[in-house]
Amino acid sequence: MDTRDREHRHGSGEHHGHDHAPQEVPPDVALRVKALESLLIEKGLVDPAALDAIIDMYEHKVGPRNGARVVARAWSDPAYKKRLMADASAAIAEFGYTGRQGEHMVVVENTPKLHNLVVCTLCSCYPWTVLGLPPVWYKSAPYRSRAVIDPRGVLREFGLELGEDVEVRVWDSTSEMRYLVLPERPAGSEGMDEAALAELVTRDAMIGVAKVTLGKGRERP
Amino acid sequence: MNGIHDMGGMHGMGAIEYEAREPVFHARWEARVLALNLAMGAWHKWNIDATRHAIELIPAREYLRMSYYERWIARLVTLSLQAGLVSRAEVESGRPDPGSAKLSPALAPSGVEPMLGRGAPANRDVAVAASFKAGDKVRARNIHPIGHTRLPRYARGRLGTIARDHGVYVFPDSRAHFLGENPQHLYSVRFAARELWGETASRRDSVYLDLWDDYLERA
Numbered sequence: 047m048d049t050r051d052r053e054h055r056h057g058s059g060e061h062h063g064h065d066h067a068p069q070e071v072p073p074d075v076a077l078r079v080k081a082l083e084s085l086l087i088e089k090g091l092v093d094p095a096a097l098d099a100i101i102d103m104y105e106h107k108v109g110p111r112n113g114a115r116v117v118a119r120a121w122s123d124p125a126y127k128k129r130l131m132a133d134a135s136a137a138i139a140e141f142g143y144t145g146r147q148g149e150h151m152v153v154v155e156n157t158p159k160l161h162n163l164v165v166c167t168l169c170s171c172y173p174w175t176v177l178g179l180p181p182v183w184y185k186s187a188p189y190r191s192r193a194v195i196d197p198r199g200v201l202r203e204f205g206l207e208l209g210e211d212v213e214v215r216v217w218d219s220t221s222e223m224r225y226l227v228l229p230e231r232p233a234g235s236e237g238m239d240e241a242a243l244a245e246l247v248t249r250d251a252m253i254g255v256a257k258v259t260l261g262k263g264r265e266r267p
Numbered sequence: 268m269n270g271i272h273d274m275g276g277m278h279g280m281g282a283i284e285y286e287a288r289e290p291v292f293h294a295r296w297e298a299r300v301l302a303l304n305l306a307m308g309a310w311h312k313w314n315i316d317a318t319r320h321a322i323e324l325i326p327a328r329e330y331l332r333m334s335y336y337e338r339w340i341a342r343l344v345t346l347s348l349q350a351g352l353v354s355r356a357e358v359e360s361g362r363p364d365p366g367s368a369k370l371s372p373a374l375a376p377s378g379v380e381p382m383l384g385r386g387a388p389a390n391r392d393v394a395v396a397a398s399f400k401a402g403d404k405v406r407a408r409n410i411h412p413i414g415h416t417r418l419p420r421y422a423r424g425r426l427g428t429i430a431r432d433h434g435v436y437v438f439p440d441s442r443a444h445f446l447g448e449n450p451q452h453l454y455s456v457r458f459a460a461r462e463l464w465g466e467t468a469s470r471r472d473s474v475y476l477d478l479w480d481d482y483l484e485r486a
Binding site: 076105146149 | 272277278280282284292298300305307315322331344357358361362363369373376380384385386387388390414417419421430436437439451454464468474475
């Protein structure tokens, strides 16, 4: 991600001075947003309670647990997997996961010989309905610039080394089609039920930068 | 447009910085910006392609300096000004112009879930002939429009194969500029990694892009 993202991450609204010319110093962003919000409220253009409802949706209701349930069902139920691969939007809608940034879904399946990786080089397209809002790294210049030209190098940075015998397919989300990776079901998970399987599935595995393992993944959102 | 946003294949952007257990928002203002963008979209004064183009219009130096949600502030201001929902004086002062009209009704809390659950499908149920079918060899056109396009620079002029016909979809290059939906077939097109990046790329690998009829010519 860029420098500015890092500064925000560390909670500092201040610029550090040494690497920015004075005209590049951003005004206090939080204050600017507050001013814009109160203007829009005063003009009757937004209802602050609706803003709260939108935020609640993406902080608490929509997220990668949705996608994990879809993946776990595909692993457990061959008929469901067939529907998912044939018409992902309809199969995902069976869970009630529909709408914004998931209107047109495509599922791509990883196998021992095929690895899929999803990116949006032009902006930040991401399947919100099943994964929630994208992480900062996914929207960042380093990932967007490199995923298409050096997918194996990117995967290595995520700790995933693929053999030369594995085909890598990168999906650049240039349209309204949204891509979800169906990871490989991990060896040793044969006896697990759908709920237990869903616990194993990580956001990163559904983007294609990780595999699903029985142990604790790198991230467990 | 050949903007900084079109960064597929660029070098020099640094290492990927991964944050474990990343929160959905890193500050409350980010959450408010996301919500403001979505709530203002409910006025239907713009569309998703116009929102993307508004971000592309941020000057390159600013684009790289800004965080993701700072770009969303810039975009919301640009679109709201364009649509006449706010005036420049209002944005600068933070107060409504004297005597300015009050629009209503704004998106209500009860309308949030239905709005997000509906989304905004981009497919169109109209009969449009497809120029290509799965298996056809195509070349991405070598075009450099100054407006919005979803054909990345790295694919222009390159040879690919139609993998799948997604059906008929709104064409972003016209809708972004409010010039109509121009619905046409959208395809998943496979480009061999070596066709895009040369001999150092893996022989097995490929990149799939979703490309509209108008981006493609028969090869």
